Amino acid sequence: GGDAVPGVWGMRMMSTSSVAATEEAAKEEAKKAGAEKKEVVVNSYWGIEQSKKLVREDGTEWKWSCFRPWETYTADTSIDLTKHHVPKTLLDKIAYWTVKSLRFPTDIFFQRRYGCRAMMLETVAAVPGMVGGMLLHLRSLRRFEQSGGWIRTLLEEAENERMHLMTFMEVAKPRWYERALVITVQGVFFNAYFLGYLLSPKFAHRVVGYLEEEAIHSYTEFLKDLEAGKIDNVPAPAIAVDYWRLPADATLKDVVTVVRADEAHHRDVNHFASDIHYQGMELKQTPAPIGYH
Amino acid sequence: GGDAVPGVWGMRMMSTSSVAATEEAAKEEAKKAGAEKKEVVVNSYWGIEQSKKLVREDGTEWKWSCFRPWETYTADTSIDLTKHHVPKTLLDKIAYWTVKSLRFPTDIFFQRRYGCRAMMLETVAAVPGMVGGMLLHLRSLRRFEQSGGWIRTLLEEAENERMHLMTFMEVAKPRWYERALVITVQGVFFNAYFLGYLLSPKFAHRVVGYLEEEAIHSYTEFLKDLEAGKIDNVPAPAIAVDYWRLPADATLKDVVTVVRADEAHHRDVNHFASDIHYQGMELKQTPAPIGYH
Numbered sequence A, B: 001g002g003d004a005v006p007g008v009w010g011m012r013m014m015s016t017s018s019v020a021a022t023e024e025a026a027k028e029e030a031k032k033a034g035a036e037k038k039e040v041v042v043n044s045y046w047g048i049e050q051s052k053k054l055v056r057e058d059g060t061e062w063k064w065s066c067f068r069p070w071e072t073y074t075a076d077t078s079i080d081l082t083k084h085h086v087p088k089t090l091l092d093k094i095a096y097w098t099v100k101s102l103r104f105p106t107d108i109f110f111q112r113r114y115g116c117r118a119m120m121l122e123t124v125a126a127v128p129g130m131v132g133g134m135l136l137h138l139r140s141l142r143r144f145e146q147s148g149g150w151i152r153t154l155l156e157e158a159e160n161e162r163m164h165l166m167t168f169m170e171v172a173k174p175r176w177y178e179r180a181l182v183i184t185v186q187g188v189f190f191n192a193y194f195l196g197y198l199l200s201p202k203f204a205h206r207v208v209g210y211l212e213e214e215a216i217h218s219y220t221e222f223l224k225d226l227e228a229g230k231i232d233n234v235p236a237p238a239i240a241v242d243y244w245r246l247p248a249d250a251t252l253k254d255v256v257t258v259v260r261a262d263e264a265h266h267r268d269v270n271h272f273a274s275d276i277h278y279q280g281m282e283l284k285q286t287p288a289p290i291g292y293h
């Protein structure tokens, strides 16, 4: 439920009128900073402004290049966390039990190391949106038809999950065998989801819906341990403060709360997408919930 | 050079405070419209608002679900159309001649049917950004590192190209053998670019840079024929008027002009990306030109 207010940020990467002035500035800078010269010259040659001119609402420098001020939002934490799609059809039940059975090895591997668990699982969570978005994009091109906004919705989900990862990376550092595991899991899951999405998008979105329900559950457990003092309630990483517009003194608890709200939104989007397929429609026939996160 | 002003659009898909009211409204509507009942109920169950509430700046209904009012922009048509990267290295020369040699069959196939040519080529043009964005996304997850904004930049390029296609579809209808050709070409090009990007992103971005230079050339030819009256200067499709914020009486000529400006921006982005690799850096080390189109 992002009520982002992109208008309050008074700048853009590139504005028509400022190109000439900027290139001049870039040249000036190049003269001064001998070391950076090469890069700046290339930028200036292609007319591409450095994004270092970005500032926050309070005028301080924007330090992220992986997301922009106008992509930040306030999470809708009032979302119903308990909503559950009761599996009715055989396909739903297979989706449900597939996800449930994946929980046992995960629980054993991570035990109650929720920070580490969150970080690892976000590397997987960011795959389905990218695969779905890409497949719908290619279909849109092949069939000469629009997507009803679903391409963007799914890619937004992937980006949101990637931001979750960028956040948890700041509180838990992956060890070498965890890195190796991520590479293996991605290789398997990317291909499995790719194939699954081609064979049955109905099933694929349902699986993601249930994965998100599990994510909500595991973030709730994370919060319980934070509240019980079993996990240190460290200050929120700077990237999280900026991305979710949190107060400067926000803590890990606040971060987990907004991430959990995001997962609830993903749950809705994916169960909804599956429901559309169950009604015998294609996604493009129903406008997508762009910006619903 | 989009100086989009997202702030002027006074609405969002979903705002925290309006959820309850909206669900009520959805239920009301469901009672009234018997035929649409089923869909509305599903939406309302997942808390997902219909996007039909979107309006334009002038208060009229927004009719597109494949893009949103705040994604529209004014094209920077002052961009230098003649900029060219002179191939110096062997790799650059291979990239250059690969693209040049692709022009002969294309010229023969389409002759001077530029509308048709534009439509067909946009189905191909939308592939590299998606492939590059996806590969960088997966790498970002595997390596636990940010992308410097390049994922979003490349995905934005893909979306922009898809919008070109949506626009030209309105002025040229594909025939059955053209549809078949698109499917074949996509199958080959997607895989070739995927592999190429894995092997040498430096080469892949350079190829796209040169493809964009050719695109600029072919849109310039298109404009010449429009000006000479050889092609009918029909009114601009409604989707183009909304996407590029064109005046209501805009024509195909205006559309081709802004599309050509977009291609010049893609040329810059891709040559720039290739140059970064030539400097022995990875893309993430240089902030990406998000919103540069």
Ligand SMILES: [Fe+2]
Binding pocket: A122, A125, A160, A161, A164, A215, A259, A263
């Ligand atoms: Fe997540």
Ligand SMILES: [Fe+2]
Binding pocket: A125, A161, A212, A215, A262, A263, A266, A267
């Ligand atoms: Fe999620």
Ligand SMILES: [Fe+2]
Binding pocket: B122, B125, B160, B161, B164, B259, B263
């Ligand atoms: Fe294009």
Ligand SMILES: [Fe+2]
Binding pocket: B125, B161, B212, B215, B262, B263, B266
């Ligand atoms: Fe292009």
